[in-house]
Amino acid sequence: MLLEVRDLHVEFHTRDGVAKAVNGVSYGVDAGETLAVLGESGSGKSVTAQTVMGILDVPPGRITSGEILFEGRDLLKLKEEERRKVRGAEMAMIFQDALSSLNPVLTVGAQLAEMFTVHRGMSRKDAQAKAVELMDRVRIPAARERVKQYPHQFSGGMRQRIMIAMAMALEPKLIIADEPTTALDVTVQAQVMDLLAELQRELNMGLILITHDLGVVADVADKIAVMYAGRIVETAPVHDIYKAPAHPYTRGLLDSIPRLDQKGQELYAIKGLPPNLTRIPPGCAFHPRCPMAQDVCRTDVPPLYEVTESDAERGSACHFWRECLHG
Amino acid sequence: MAEPILEVRGLVKHYPLTSGILFKKQVGAVKAVDGVDFDLARGETLGIVGESGCGKSTVAKMLVNLERPTAGEIRYKGEDITRLSGRALKTVRRNIQMVFQDPYTSLNPRMTVGDIIGEAYDIHPEAAPKGDRRGRVRDLLDVVGLNPEYINRYPHQFSGGQRQRIGIARGLALRPEIIVADEPVSALDVSVQAQVINLMGRLQSEFDLSYIFIAHDLSIVRHISDRVGVMYLGRIVETGRDAEIYDHPTHPYTQALLSAVPVPDPEAREHRERIILAGDVPSPTNIPSGCRFRTRCWKARERCALEVPALAVPAEFRSVSGPAAHDSACHFAEEMRVVPPEDAGPPAPPAPPGSRGSHGPRSARGPHGAHREDGGGA
Numbered sequence: 001m002l003l004e005v006r007d008l009h010v011e012f013h014t015r016d017g018v019a020k021a022v023n024g025v026s027y028g029v030d031a032g033e034t035l036a037v038l039g040e041s042g043s044g045k046s047v048t049a050q051t052v053m054g055i056l057d058v059p060p061g062r063i064t065s066g067e068i069l070f071e072g073r074d075l076l077k078l079k080e081e082e083r084r085k086v087r088g089a090e091m092a093m094i095f096q097d098a099l100s101s102l103n104p105v106l107t108v109g110a111q112l113a114e115m116f117t118v119h120r121g122m123s124r125k126d127a128q129a130k131a132v133e134l135m136d137r138v139r140i141p142a143a144r145e146r147v148k149q150y151p152h153q154f155s156g157g158m159r160q161r162i163m164i165a166m167a168m169a170l171e172p173k174l175i176i177a178d179e180p181t182t183a184l185d186v187t188v189q190a191q192v193m194d195l196l197a198e199l200q201r202e203l204n205m206g207l208i209l210i211t212h213d214l215g216v217v218a219d220v221a222d223k224i225a226v227m228y229a230g231r232i233v234e235t236a237p238v239h240d241i242y243k244a245p246a247h248p249y250t251r252g253l254l255d256s257i258p259r260l261d262q263k264g265q266e267l268y269a270i271k272g273l274p275p276n277l278t279r280i281p282p283g284c285a286f287h288p289r290c291p292m293a294q295d296v297c298r299t300d301v302p303p304l305y306e307v308t309e310s311d312a313e314r315g316s317a318c319h320f321w322r323e324c325l326h327g
Numbered sequence: 328m329a330e331p332i333l334e335v336r337g338l339v340k341h342y343p344l345t346s347g348i349l350f351k352k353q354v355g356a357v358k359a360v361d362g363v364d365f366d367l368a369r370g371e372t373l374g375i376v377g378e379s380g381c382g383k384s385t386v387a388k389m390l391v392n393l394e395r396p397t398a399g400e401i402r403y404k405g406e407d408i409t410r411l412s413g414r415a416l417k418t419v420r421r422n423i424q425m426v427f428q429d430p431y432t433s434l435n436p437r438m439t440v441g442d443i444i445g446e447a448y449d450i451h452p453e454a455a456p457k458g459d460r461r462g463r464v465r466d467l468l469d470v471v472g473l474n475p476e477y478i479n480r481y482p483h484q485f486s487g488g489q490r491q492r493i494g495i496a497r498g499l500a501l502r503p504e505i506i507v508a509d510e511p512v513s514a515l516d517v518s519v520q521a522q523v524i525n526l527m528g529r530l531q532s533e534f535d536l537s538y539i540f541i542a543h544d545l546s547i548v549r550h551i552s553d554r555v556g557v558m559y560l561g562r563i564v565e566t567g568r569d570a571e572i573y574d575h576p577t578h579p580y581t582q583a584l585l586s587a588v589p590v591p592d593p594e595a596r597e598h599r600e601r602i603i604l605a606g607d608v609p610s611p612t613n614i615p616s617g618c619r620f621r622t623r624c625w626k627a628r629e630r631c632a633l634e635v636p637a638l639a640v641p642a643e644f645r646s647v648s649g650p651a652a653h654d655s656a657c658h659f660a661e662e663m664r665v666v667p668p669e670d671a672g673p674p675a676p677p678a679p680p681g682s683r684g685s686h687g688p689r690s691a692r693g694p695h696g697a698h699r700e701d702g703g704g705a
Binding site: 216258 | 519
């Protein structure tokens with residue numbers, strides 16, 4: 001396993017109390033594999049990713065327990081200096097909002113070249129040539145001229161390509177993409193996802209794709225981890241989960257997608273709202289919104305049960321996963 | 328179609344670009360909306376889809392008179408409202424209300440929910456007698472599924488979905504006939520989107536509302552709309568009933584747009600070909616001659632640079648009656664099925680007789696479409 005997160009707990013100290021953003025998350029990704037982490041805002045998907053990358057703001061954040069094994073080494077035990085060598089060179093991140101992730105007062109060429117001068121000790125001239133090469137590689141037209149331009153002179157799709165170029169620069173083993181296409185239009189989204197998938201294949205990288213879009217997940221992922229209130233509630237290979245979800249939350253998300261044969265009818269809607277992370281309900285965090293909830297759900301936190309009726313490796317944090325799977 | 332409640336004809340909005348400080352000279356214009364026509368029938372939902380910068384929000388703003396059109400007419404029950412002012416305008420505005428995209432910035436944080444919704448009655452006192460207003464606001468909260476006891480709370484005490492319900496309640500306060508909703512669910516979480524869409528559907532039948540529903544999410548638009556218009560760079564390029572647009576699109580932009588939408592079905596990814604458009608949308612200050620889509624179109628030929636295609640039923644489909652016979656602004660319109668039929672429905676229909684070119688629907692697909700020998704190059 002390239003990356004393995006084990007029982008990670010992260011909390012934030014806020015005025016309203018302790019917000020438990022991540023409550024025992026475990027997942028893993030192999031080289032060449034795509035793991036999609038699916039969840040709504042506040043589910044802890046981005047906080048987990050930031051902790052893996054080592055860019056979590058501490059304080060207010062606090063990692064209370066867990067391990068992040070990258071090629072067998074626990075990143076949480078590394079000194080900041082060693083960690084910095086991993087970040088960028090071994091693993092890189094692509095953010096949702098490229099405009100605010102790029103420095104507005106530096107040319108994109110300077111920002112790309114910095115990767116090589118800092119991590120590889122190249123001369124500025126060589127680094128600049130590398131920057132042009134990278135921009136070519138992510139198919140930005142007229143790279144030689146555009147390398148001298150500033151981020152605001154690029155369109156949204158082009159900026160996201162630059163972010164991808166920057167993440168790819170040192171050919172890392174793992175890429176974490178946090179909602180990489182959410183801010184883009186659909187036709188541009190398709191271009192960018194295509195590019196990302198192609199580069200991943202070429203470099204045999206592991207990819208963690210964080211998203212809330214069930215369509216994007218179905219298009220590119222090998223396996224999925226569904227998060228709710230800081231926990232993974234279901235994990236499965238992509239084909240299995242769409243065919244037969246084993247958790248009522250996943251089922252609810254899939255059912256609320258508008259379908260052709262339901263036109264004009266009411267959409268299925270999960271009732272209620274996601275919980276406040278400072279006051280996560282006892283028992284199963286999803287029970288107040290769950291159509292299948294029983295007494296046991298209000299008192300006992302469900303562990304991630306192994307879904308034994310499947311050939312693939314599947315897990316569901318629902319006491320009634322069997323009923324859900326067949327329901 | 329029933330008597331239209333709203334008719335839009337030749338709607339144009341150009342924002343001038345000037346240079347010089349003392350002697351301002353107009354050097355160009357941002358052509359945000361560049362000739363849009365459509366009708367809206369009573370009780371109907373018209374969906375408008377398009378990517379950012381296509382002018383769909385500017386259209387919305389002109390409909391509720393937040394922007395004055397550069398040219399064109401907006402006829403509400405036969406009367407052009409772009410020329411109205413004073414009391415006449417106020418009366419019309421009461422009947423066309425708007426729901427905004429972002430429930431975080433469109434509600435005043437210093438006002439209580441009761442004041443936000445009730446503010447409409449200060450401007451239109453005839454809509455509700457003074458003593459009755461709090462009661463009306465409570466009823467509205469109840470109608471949109473919020474607890475009427477929340478009337479004295481502030482917006483920050485609500486979640487995104489609840490705030491959008493407040494925005495909808497405000498839109499309903501004056502009992503309008505038309506609601507213009509600009510991306511009403513795109514800021515909301517997936518599990519909450521369905522709740523708000525259901526609410527809007529219920530309110531439509533309860534209050535006999537007509538909706539203009541603007542969004543970039545094509546599956547939601549299809550779910551709620553009776554008819555759909557597809558916009559590109561300030562114009563509607565294709566319009567028809569929802570099944571005509573989604574299952575029988577004839578304009579290449581619509582086809583590309585539909586094929587780019589990720590389908591939430593991993594089984595579909597193997598046998599599904601996408602049309603990946605080359606490049607970006609051109610700047611609205613410098614719109615290409617002829618067909619405005621030609622710079623990204625894999626079918627573009629010389630004619631496309633010379634002649635502006637009209638939004639009408641293309642000649643090759645005029646003689647056939649069927650779902651392909653709807654308005655499409657393309658010189659080389661042909662039918663292509665890009666959304667895979669659900670649950671192995673009927674296979675893609677063959678191109679109707681008379682459609683241009685010998686290639687079937689399949690040959691024009693895929694990223695290679697842009698480089699086809701016979702159609703490549705703009």
